Amino acid sequence: MIIYILKSASCLALLLFFYHLVLEKEKMHNFNRFYLLGSVLFSFLAPLTTFTTYIKQEIIATRDVTIVPNYINNSVLITKESTIDYYQILIGIYCLISALFLLRFSYNLFKIIKKININEKIKQDHATLILVTDKILPHTFWSYIFINKAAYENGEIEEELFTHELTHVTQKHTFDVLIIELLQAVFWINPLYIFLKKAVQLNHEFLADENVINQHKNTFQYQYLLLNKAAWNNEYYLASNLNYSLTKKRLKMMTTQSSRSIILLKKLAVIPLLTGFVFLFAERVEAQEKEEIIETIVEDVPFKDKSEENLYKEYYYKNLTTQRKGKDGKYIIKKYQELNTEEKGRLIPPPPLKLEKKIPTKKQFEDLKDNTKYAVWIDGKVVKNEVLNKYKNSDFARYSNSFVHKNARSKRFPQKNQASLETKEYFKAQNTKRVKDFEIYKEIHKKLGEAEWQKLPNGEKIKIIENPKIETVEENYSKHSGEKVNTGFKDINGINHYFVTVGNKTKYYNKEGKQTNEKGASISNRKASSSNIIPGNHVTKIYFDGKIFCKFNDNIPSKRVNKNYIDATIHSSKSSKQSISPIQLQLEDVKKLYERVNSPLNVYNRKNNYYEEDRQEKPHFVRSSRERQEELKGKFSKLGTLYFKLSKEDKKKVTRPILPHAPYLKLKKNNKVFYKLKNELTEEDKLLIPPPPPAPNASNEEILKAKKAYSDWKKRTSNGNAPPPPSIVNKK
Template structure:
């Protein structure tokens, strides 16, 4: 066993050094992928190969030997138990079982995440829409993306293509293979470096394909750099970090030399031949001692995020919201952004964090009772309807419902009923309610704490402005009933941009092309405000984009309940320099 470990480690190290010094720097990624995999297999096979070479000098030596006779003796040694070997194998087995348990647990978590989230067919892959904020990453034929970014079209086509390459070329097989080896040979750190080399090679392969399809290296590099800067803490399989991204940038701009590629492939012949000769033909004198192996570091590629504590959910839900508190009990007030609140203030004033809405249908008996117009006021997908409209549906047509009692002082001539119920179709539930617990729907919360004249130990009474006026909110496209529209349609908008956008002279010289990603708020009167450029293609294009959007004619605003509302809109603008 020791001999196998030593010989295989020497082969692994020699082949890995050749890869890092020579092959990794060349644009021959498909060949490099199979080189790395073959290097591992080759290193495991070589220790079991023995090539016998007849040495004539050894034969002569045998022929000249003389046989000496003498008294034969036999020494009987007492049977002993080698506890050292038992301890070593016990430690190895225990650590391996723990790593196997962790490996299987991660596989089960990934499988559970796939089954518990929305899945959308995308070409020959499946998009798994996650609630948590995450960069796109891939396992097998599943591409994990953030659902909000997907719904709001914030994931660039280049990222989809990048992850699709991982699926099509079955890169997960390589990762699983090296992960199993890391688990079995956890005491050998060489496999950690092999895994890093394999994963970087996967990124080279995906980058090469994206560049071939879109032919825009500066834009793609800028896109990657934005994600590195904005998401440095992501701990996923396709995690981006500065050192790896720098290598990828360098590789993108390299040219392929067929001559060098052929020469390096030829150079492999003496390398492999030398290793076979050194390991299989010649006997290598090596001391039977090895430094005690160090256990591998914890797996830095945790695909799932398990910290769903209330504090974490609260921070995500109220992020970016302005909090205004009037506390009449102690004559104090607060006017801060949520992130500026202390933990105690967060728990005191914003202890409520909504739980996910689970689907529930009314029973047939309840549904038939809802048709009583004297008893119930009915809303379907947040639109008031007559009770007779329920005849056009059945209980099975709704994914969720909720209701409440209406006090006598709250009833009106239009809604005199003592009960009100809201029913939601599956489509509306998926688009508006399913993920409503992830992010608060507005930008301001007003809280008033009235004086409590009873027992001072009793909790204060809260009046939270959780349902704020429509004109104070900025809605997403998923929240509005009628989406905002540029007069004449989106094509007219792009025509307006094309007629007014002026490329800087330096950009003309560079034959600039790519996409500029923008966000802006369409006000109730259709004007644009809060204009931002989230990603540009350099040469001052962000300034020109802001200038053009400020000149933009008014849009037809979004609407809720037939009333215009403020709507957040995101839009890519494609730039192509004239040839």
């Protein structure tokens, strides 16, 4: 909501700037009137525009498994402490102030209506004259013109003044003023509405002045008349006043001559301006297309025959991590494979492999259109509630809704409920995908059960298997999705290209491993990723007549690969048939493989990738629970230890671990920690930033200087428990 308000305010500010810079100087006051009112509406709608971009995200379906023999059974659930919701308090204060302004608006409106009711009325032309005893200049509210009774009866009201006020009446200028006043009462925090109101009222005077001059044809006499009335101070709230903003700008506008061609050009300039602002302030949504890669990585796991039900439960919870607090106050973190029978029994049973249809009722579907109560996802992508107007409840095959507790809500999704809808096509595809993935998982499990243990030089035992062959994957894919995978080579403009056809979609690749169109023209400057060539497979090389035809970008090493990395190279021949050659590994190969995968550099990269995936999960660290913050800080600490153990050459190949709270800065005052972005820091906040520690090769004098700076910071911030700087080391 805050981001939306800031975007709307920025849009309105730029529109007003354009008005004062370009439009206000020309005699096109009717156009300007609608431009100013339209600016308000446009500033509300532009940030609501949504542009969707589709990105691909690759996910690892399985992780390495390590069984810990000792279990700690005495554990209790972690409870979250309740916190004060300051956001709701600020909303309440804002609404209270808005209510006061609306009350003031209503009171002034009541005073004008009362004045209309108690004074004498006279019908004249399209207006009603209200004769009051106050010594005032004529002023207008809606179709009522307030004038001094004595001046009217003595005939002292000039004809030009009547014409001026009648213009306000016939053109309904009061409507504009009331709209701006209401907006100003609701959005009182935005000062732009003050400038907008002044611009609107001044434009009203331009319109009235122009009408007077066109009718009476005596500009200088009218200007002299206004100057004589300028000393009257009778600016009435909500009314159009004769002498409003009688400045040099208003007098000069009466004699300004505008070119029709310039006016037309300036009007046309508004079109690209509004188009540009739509693209500038629109919300951009990323929809992710997920592709899963299966890796078989197992260490010290006892394999035995299991029923398919237990195997499916293990498959469903393969990435589950539980966290409990023991009696000693320490956290116990376990993966699913580390849970004992009792702990596994506490878990909620997994949903069926093939989900059943659950169509929302008409009432449920209509309720979802309320964006104050529901955040809505369609086919895994968040959408505006208004999008539901394009659908019927029968268009969806599955519906689910979950209640969101206060401490789990975010600024982007403050609603109490989060609902997910799946269209019929998406529902069918997801069911098919789940069945296919489980079939692959069962095949991997079967191979692991049949494989023999092999002993590494350090005494450890591992099992090595080959990835599922492409024939198996192709068969499952055809069985469950109804689409076949066809591959081969095609001559395009005299040059061979490798092609992959899935269903009715075909992709082409040249000798450089880059994707091309059907005419052979490159559509990407980068090599294709190995996991995107054939669904469910990792393809690094393509062979033609026994020679390497092309290579693809190997994106597996950056993923979660442990001791048993298997390079599933695909061999292709003229007959377009694929097969995966059996893996021939001797103990010497295993030893080299083990040393390569577990080198300090590879271990650090692997751990850093795990850490970055966890760190970038939403919500951000600073808005996460205390338990998640402690978990991330622990991972960062261990990662830092691995980084400093790397050699100088290896450090040049990697990036330092990123702080879990980045890009926020961690500040501390009175031993209380809080976080702020760099651009949000006040001068007072900058004093809370701790001084940097001395360099590792610092002299004794530099260390003393750092120690004094630290001591000053400690007194300044009242932080008594912060870690001291390094002690002085005698150096020769």
